[in-house]
Amino acid sequence: MHAVRQWLDQARSVAVLTGAGVSAESGVPTFRDANGLWKQYRVQDLATPSAFARDPKLVWDWYNWRRSVLAEVKPNPGHYALADLEKRIPKFTLITQNVDGLHELAGSRNVLRLHGSIWEVRCLACGHQAVDLRISFPEIPPKCHCGGLLRPAVVWFGEPLPSDIWKAAETAARSSDLFLVIGTSAVVYPAAGLVQLAKSSGARVVEINVAQTPLTGDIDQFLQGPSGELLPQLIA
Ligand code: BV8
Ligand code: ZN
Numbered sequence: 001m002h003a004v005r006q007w008l009d010q011a012r013s014v015a016v017l018t019g020a021g022v023s024a025e026s027g028v029p030t031f032r033d034a035n036g037l038w039k040q041y042r043v044q045d046l047a048t049p050s051a052f053a054r055d056p057k058l059v060w061d062w063y064n065w066r067r068s069v070l071a072e073v074k075p076n077p078g079h080y081a082l083a084d085l086e087k088r089i090p091k092f093t094l095i096t097q098n099v100d101g102l103h104e105l106a107g108s109r110n111v112l113r114l115h116g117s118i119w120e121v122r123c124l125a126c127g128h129q130a131v132d133l134r135i136s137f138p139e140i141p142p143k144c145h146c147g148g149l150l151r152p153a154v155v156w157f158g159e160p161l162p163s164d165i166w167k168a169a170e171t172a173a174r175s176s177d178l179f180l181v182i183g184t185s186a187v188v189y190p191a192a193g194l195v196q197l198a199k200s201s202g203a204r205v206v207e208i209n210v211a212q213t214p215l216t217g218d219i220d221q222f223l224q225g226p227s228g229e230l231l232p233q234l235i236a
Contacts, residue, residue, distance in 0.1 A: 001234065012177055013172075016093070018098060018103070019188075020098060021227060022102075024228075025077075026228075070101075083109075095191075116162070121151065169194055173203070175201070180208065181208075182208040182231070
């Protein structure tokens, strides 16, 4: 921990990649320990265009369950610590795989949302995209004012990431001298690939997770523990 604190003090540009683990202490189930109700589904079975085409109601039931859980939760000390860190480091980029919006709620400004937002919807017919905070709709699946079907404006498996956001994330990883990877199982690509990109560009890589991941053997420092506890200690 002491070494990482020193690296943070010396860092000119820091990039951070977060996953569902940073929201776990806010009470948001990660994908691995999702509510028993959805246990019989894998995220890859629900978060895909074909699942939505086959059964838009089932997919919306899942998203509405997640939105209703998220409507009750707050950012945790880990989110706030990252928002603080952003104010202290000359160049700081927060890259998140999460769609819950908790980083922004905690005050993070420069957030690259690789996988979109659960709080935005997009019309399949007219393409209109907007924030929609409703946790119950007049009908499921919800319809656009044009009559088209609305979908969650998130990136599903098999869908490309928004290219401008992905390019900004690559640039941030490549130009970082310290890369923090926090609360992710590092199995989803291309997001997880940012770690290797940072490493091969000369960054020091620090992982914060309650458990080891496929990355743990390849990085400079593994801080084992809940991010909601370790991050505030790191920036104290
Ligand atoms: C793409 C948005 C190409 C939706 C998500 C084989 C077949 C088919 C596809 C593929 C394949 N191999 C690779 C692929 C590509 C695929 C992929 O990576 N699949 C994986 C599963 C193998 N990727 C894609 O399809 C991507 N698109 O490649 O497109 C393309 C290019 C051009 C043109 C067309 C296509 C799109 C991927 C994005 C999918 N969308 N989410 C939604 O959220 O509803 S992914 C979703 O799952 C999340 O966003 C997140 O990214 C991922 C879950 O990962 P984590 O965030 O890490 O969460 P998880 O629960 O897994 O882990 C939690 C971690 O926290 C654990 O490590 C745990 O120990 C830790 N933890 C728990 N508590 C704490 C903690 N840590 C700290 N503190 C704590 N308290
Ligand atoms: Zn429409």
